[in-house]
Amino acid sequence: MAEQTTVATTGNVLVAEAMRQCKPDVMAAYPITPQTTIVEEFAKFAANGKTHAEYVTVESEHSAMSACVGASAAGARVMTATCSQGLALMWEELYIASGLRLPIVMANANRALAAPINIHCDHSDAMGARDAGWVMLFAETAQEAYDNTIMSVRIAEHADVMLPVMTCLDGFITTHSIDRAEMLDDASVTEFVGEYTPRYALLDTDKPVSHGNFSGLGGAYFEFKKQQRTAMDAALSVVKSVGAEFSALAGRPFDVVEGWGMDDADVAIVVIGSTAGNARHVARDLRAKGVKAGVLKIRCFRPFPSAEIREALKGVKAVAVLDRSESFGAEGGPVFLEVKSALYDLDARVPLVNYIYGLGGADVRLELIESVYADLSDIVSGTAAPSAMQYLGTR
Amino acid sequence: MKWDISRVNEWKSEEFPPGAVIPEGGNSHDYNVGGWRSERPVRDDKACTQCLLCWIFCPDTAVVLDGEKVVDFDLEHCKGCGICANECPTNPKFGRKAIEMIPEGCELPGVK
Numbered sequence: 001m002a003e004q005t006t007v008a009t010t011g012n013v014l015v016a017e018a019m020r021q022c023k024p025d026v027m028a029a030y031p032i033t034p035q036t037t038i039v040e041e042f043a044k045f046a047a048n049g050k051t052h053a054e055y056v057t058v059e060s061e062h063s064a065m066s067a068c069v070g071a072s073a074a075g076a077r078v079m080t081a082t083c084s085q086g087l088a089l090m091w092e093e094l095y096i097a098s099g100l101r102l103p104i105v106m107a108n109a110n111r112a113l114a115a116p117i118n119i120h121c122d123h124s125d126a127m128g129a130r131d132a133g134w135v136m137l138f139a140e141t142a143q144e145a146y147d148n149t150i151m152s153v154r155i156a157e158h159a160d161v162m163l164p165v166m167t168c169l170d171g172f173i174t175t176h177s178i179d180r181a182e183m184l185d186d187a188s189v190t191e192f193v194g195e196y197t198p199r200y201a202l203l204d205t206d207k208p209v210s211h212g213n214f215s216g217l218g219g220a221y222f223e224f225k226k227q228q229r230t231a232m233d234a235a236l237s238v239v240k241s242v243g244a245e246f247s248a249l250a251g252r253p254f255d256v257v258e259g260w261g262m263d264d265a266d267v268a269i270v271v272i273g274s275t276a277g278n279a280r281h282v283a284r285d286l287r288a289k290g291v292k293a294g295v296l297k298i299r300c301f302r303p304f305p306s307a308e309i310r311e312a313l314k315g316v317k318a319v320a321v322l323d324r325s326e327s328f329g330a331e332g333g334p335v336f337l338e339v340k341s342a343l344y345d346l347d348a349r350v351p352l353v354n355y356i357y358g359l360g361g362a363d364v365r366l367e368l369i370e371s372v373y374a375d376l377s378d379i380v381s382g383t384a385a386p387s388a389m390q391y392l393g394t395r
Numbered sequence: 396m397k398w399d400i401s402r403v404n405e406w407k408s409e410e411f412p413p414g415a416v417i418p419e420g421g422n423s424h425d426y427n428v429g430g431w432r433s434e435r436p437v438r439d440d441k442a443c444t445q446c447l448l449c450w451i452f453c454p455d456t457a458v459v460l461d462g463e464k465v466v467d468f469d470l471e472h473c474k475g476c477g478i479c480a481n482e483c484p485t486n487p488k489f490g491r492k493a494i495e496m497i498p499e500g501c502e503l504p505g506v507k
Binding site (some may be wrong): 213 | 402407409415416418420
């Protein structure tokens with residue numbers, strides 16, 4: 001295990017530190033609340049000579065991701081950060097980055113999408129990009145945001161993957177709250193991530209290549225999409241193996257899904273991001289009262305760990321999936337839809353309910369989580385039937 | 396070794412270079428783009444002053460030289476953009492340009 005320093009700081013500062021330690025060659029970003037302090041901190045590193053990265057200030061997120069695409073195709077290790085409207089403005093380049101198989105690492109400080117304008121946390125931004133071909137990791141804490149960032153570099157650049165990675169942390173809750181965390185020393189991170197050796201680099205003039213080609217070559221658009229699917233599927237075991245290696249280095253557990261009390265849980269909440277902490281707090285209190293409550297946190301959303309979720313929820317008597325984003329007109333939120341289809345292959349049906357919560361930073365009070373567990377207990381005891389999707393805590 | 400794409404239309408998904416990269420340089424000549432053309436350039440050798448502006452301005456490599464003289468167009472790579480005809484200077488002796496664009500197909504024998 002490596003030497004570590006205990007720090008008290010924000011998730012954004014830790015993400016910026018992790019980025020610096022991973023030694024990117026290019027950082028192109030546009031500031032947007034609540035991501036701003038990531039790029040602000042990184043800009044300070046650039047100004048103070050603490051990173052060799054070329055820091056590109058651009059006029060929009062559309063340009064930020066375009067610059068990242070160009071730099072990555074050139075052969076550089078590239079990073080950026082964004083959120084909300086910024087991520088939305090990157091939409092077309094997100095698909096170009098993944099389609100060109102460019103291992104860009106991007107932090108996303110989860111924030112609601114307008115309208116109405118709102119700067120606070122929810123997962124609408126990231127979930128809107130879930131089909132863009134990016135590996136997606138979610139952090140519960142500042143510590144996880146730091147750890148995920150470092151792992152992302154290895155995942156993105158792995159020869160079987162070569163896909164961009166979005167590493168998400170909850171806006172303000174995780175990005176701006178002062179949290180306790182352990183930081184690895186620079187040398188350990190540098191050694192862990194290693195040097196990036198691009199397979200096809202535009203700047204390697206001894207081996208000329210062209211990127212961004214028309215798919216006229218063999219009319220193969222369909223075939224290239226299949227390659228992306230294969231790479232994304234392969235990413236799951238890469239995420240696990242890089243996670244295991246990082247765990248050994250940092251001494252902190254990592255898995256694509258992380259259970260608490262799941263071994264014997266009767267009732268369980270499936271959740272992504274910072275709310276996992278609230279759920280665990282309530283589950284611990286309920287355990288003291290004899291309720292077998294569990295929490296299943298999804299840390300890797302793309303690729304979606306269906307088999308792991310199926311295994312974890314097998315035998316649970318009632319499950320609630322909490323979604324911090326909407327999929328208007330669908331049967332439930334994005335996480336619910338994925339979990340439900342993962343459970344389809346089980347022989348015994350698990351009663352499953354869905355709650356949309358915390359949109360636009362709406363408070364996730366412990367009473368709300370308690371009410372979810374109470375609903376689940378009612379389903380288990382047969383005093384209530386599983387309901388259709390509900391909004392949790394709206395007026 | 397040259398990248399062999401002769402059987403590209405039979406390749407399986409995993410045979411293509413990831414990210415649609417073309418992993419070598421100088422191979423655009425291997426790719427026939429003449430089928431995009433709706434007009435073709437026609438050159439009158441008598442009116443041509445051999446100024447070579449067409450050769451300089453051609454965005455592809457479709458103007459064929461023999462030494463320092465224009466002799467032909469490479470219709471496998473001419474996309475019919477018409478830049479050569481646009482840049483071709485009027486020859487004062489003839490009162491017209493040496494290159495003009497004609498609609499593809501219409502003037503060819505046997506093509507309606």
